[in-house]
Each structure stands twice: as C-alpha cells, then as structure tokens.
Amino acid sequence: MTAASDALTTSAIVTGQDKREAAGRHGPRPARLWTYIFLIVMALIWLLPLAWSLFTSLRPYADTAKYGYFSFGGTFNVQNYIDAWNQGGFSTYFMNSVIYVVPTVILTLFLASMMAYAVSRYSWTFSLTLLIMFTAGNLLPPQVLATPLFEAFRLLKLPYWMSDSGTLLNTYISVIAVNTAFQIGFCTFVLANFMKALPTELSEAAKVDGAGVWRHYWSIVLPLSRPALAALATLEVIFIYNDFFWPLLFIQSGNRLPVTTAINNLKGEWLTNYNLLAAGAMITVIPTLVIYLLLQRHFIAGLTLGASKG
Structure with missing residues (x-):
C-alpha cells in the first residue's frame, strides 16, 4: 500500500507539473492577458501627454507655426530649454x-x-x-x-x-x-x-x-x-x-x-x-x-x- 501511495503521489506531481508546463507553453490565461492589455493601454494614456510635451519642447516655435503642432516637420534642438x-x-x-x-x-x-x-x-x-x-x-x-x-x-x-x-x-x-x-x-x-x-x-x-x-x-x-x-x-x-x-x-x-x-x-x-x-x-x-x-x-x-x- 505504501508503494502504491508513493506511486500515485509521484504521478500526481508529474501530472501537475506537465499541466503547468503546458499552460506556460500556451501563453497566459485569457484573464491575465486582458489585464496586461489594460495596463499597457493605461500606461500609454498616461505617457502620451508627457511624450508630446517633450516632443513639442524640442521644436522651435517657427516650425510649429509653419507646419502645425500635430506635425513632424522642421528641426529639433534644446534652445527652448535654454530660453x-x-x-x-x-x-x-x-x-x-x-x-x-x-x-x-x-x-x-x-x-x-x-x-x-x-x-x-x-x-x-x-x-x-x-x-x-x-x-x-x-x-x-x-x-x-x-x-x-x-x-x-x-x-x-x-x-x-x-x-x-x-x-x-x-x-x-x-x-x-x-x-x-x-x-x-x-x-x-x-x-x-x-x-x-x-x-x-x-x-x-x-x-x-x-x-x-x-x-x-x-x-x-x-x-x-x-x-x-x-x-x-x-x-x-x-x-x-x-x-x-x-x-x-x-x-x-x-x-x-x-x-x-x-x-x-x-x-x-x-x-x-x-x-x-x-x-x-x-x-x-x-x-x-x-x-x-x-x-x-x-x-x-x-x-x-x-x-x-x-
């Protein structure tokens, strides 16, 4: 009985490990995947104003007046920071x-x-x-x-x-x-x-x-x-x-x-x-x-x- 119990326990452990490995191979669970997507979207929403402020601060006023703020034309420098x-x-x-x-x-x-x-x-x-x-x-x-x-x-x-x-x-x-x-x-x-x-x-x-x-x-x-x-x-x-x-x-x-x-x-x-x-x-x-x-x-x-x- 002891040997049979040990065999069943070992089999259960191996089966559990196989299931975990299989789950890892198939990627995260759907609930966790949606959590990752939500966190990434929220991080981008929070970082977007900061990134846009950094982008605007590196452009001369003349370039934004010529091309518009929602554009990528012109030059980039740190003169605005000095001023x-x-x-x-x-x-x-x-x-x-x-x-x-x-x-x-x-x-x-x-x-x-x-x-x-x-x-x-x-x-x-x-x-x-x-x-x-x-x-x-x-x-x-x-x-x-x-x-x-x-x-x-x-x-x-x-x-x-x-x-x-x-x-x-x-x-x-x-x-x-x-x-x-x-x-x-x-x-x-x-x-x-x-x-x-x-x-x-x-x-x-x-x-x-x-x-x-x-x-x-x-x-x-x-x-x-x-x-x-x-x-x-x-x-x-x-x-x-x-x-x-x-x-x-x-x-x-x-x-x-x-x-x-x-x-x-x-x-x-x-x-x-x-x-x-x-x-x-x-x-x-x-x-x-x-x-x-x-x-x-x-x-x-x-x-x-x-x-x-x-």
Missing part, C-alpha cells in the same frame, strides 16, 4: 522649492512617525480617537481653510528680523507649516498601519532589556519602518514640490515663489509660446523623476510589503 531657464529664472525658483520641500518632508515624517508609534505600539484610551482625528483631517478640502489661515497669518505679528512683512505672510515658515499640517494626517495613517504589523516580541524584548520609550522608538521601530518612510518620502516630495495653491496664497514676493510658479514668467503679454511652456514644464518634472529613480527600490518595497500575507 526657458533664463527667462523663467528657474535657478532661484528651484532653490525656493528646496527650502519648502526638505524641511516639510523631514518635519512631516518625524512628527507622523512619533504619532504613529504612540497609537500603534501602545494601547491607551484615546489612541484610536486620535488616529481617526488625524485621518479625518485629510477629508477637509484645503480651500475651505484658505481664508481663515490667510487672516490668521496676516494678524499674527512677527519681529522684522524674522519677517520683512511684520506678519507670518510672505515667509517660508507659513508654507512649511501649512504643508506639514495637511500632510501629517496621511503619513500618520500609513505609518500606524505599518507599525502595527511589526512583531510585538521586539517591543517586549526591548522592555526586558531596559529600553525606554525613546530608545524603543528610535533604535527599533524607526529602522524597521524604513520601507514605509522611503515610500512616504517619495510621495511627499512629489506632493509638496508640485503644490501651487499655498505658496501662491501666502507668498507675496516673487523671489520666494516655488518652481511651479516659474512657468507664469514664460507667458507673453500678447502671444504665448507653447513650445517654451512645454520646455519649462519638462524642466520642472526633472527633480521629481530623479527623486523617484533614487528611491524607486524603497518605494516599491514600501508599497508591496505585506501584499503576499494572508
């Missing part, structure tokens, strides 16, 4: 964006990680309530708070060595503070769910070894949360870098505006050179692409972590 960089003042605006993005991302992830640690690794009365409050803040449209925040910043007096306007308006601090406040809820929600999945045995072992709350957070939980932090850092850089609303509302001086507003300098009074605008748009896209490529491995790991768990 856009000089005319738009991108060097100054890029530095302003760095001043806005770097402190905001660091503050947001630091504060959100501490809040997520408190509500996920400890059980206390208001842990779930606070998490819901932080998450609910993302449901409020930013435009609703535009007028109250503007009036509050206008009435908040500051010494002139901190602000040349005497208020919180027209300062880097105003944009950094508002972006941090609006982004911290989303980051807290993501990090709290991530930290809840960490093994509780680590916390118990840390307590046995005499580690305090700060030591446990900084030396154990935070390093283990690196994939989630990297994924959030990538998203936050893109969100804050592309933000146009808050800087335009709070900043009144042109030399403190971010790079997203530099494209306005490329518009003519009577005529708009769309080739120049396309070049300016492509210039603004480059930093986000670089950030994504640098953090791509951590970003994908943070998004897919736990996807295979039952």
